[in-house]
Amino acid sequence: MGRAFPGHQAQRVLAVMLGLLIASLSFAPTRGAVTTELVVADRIAGVALYGFDPVAYFLDGKALAGTKAYELDFGGLSWRFRGEANRAAFAASPEVYVPRFGGYDPVALARGVPLPGHPALFVVHDGHLFLFSSPENRKAFLARPEMTAAAAKSAWPKVRRTLLP
DSSP: OOOOOHHHHHHHHHHHHHHHHHHHHHTSOSSOOOOOSSSOEETTTTEEGGGBOHHHHHHTSSOOBOEEEEEEEETTEEEEESSHHHHHHHHHOHHHHSOGGGGBOHHHHHTTOOOBOEEEEEEEETTEEEEESSHHHHHHHHHSHHHHHHHHHHHHHHHHTTSOO
């Protein structure tokens, strides 16, 4: 008498799983979907460079986190800055501050692999910001920056086609 039939147990399990799925969807970020993989970003929050300020690399020579108080939407992502002056500089000339190859590691790109760079592993070279996936790749780039950048530039169009627009 109080025993459930095996079919009823399966239905209960399915109902619980469906309920959990629906509940998880209702807690998804309401900010809008990130529609690009062309820039290294926190895909859940939709924040470019994981919240690091792209202007700070040039002005401070450091990887510094921006704040939500100084955000700017650009290219389908939110970009964070340390202050109003950095946000204004980016808004006036984003092409100067957006990392080359969207922040993908140029050493990996030269091999045809879209490996996201880490915002703390960077080089500003020849007026451009480059991010790297490892200290070893950063070191390899510094050994031959022009050659590596040229190889990455050559490979980028083909690799870029494999990413979501």
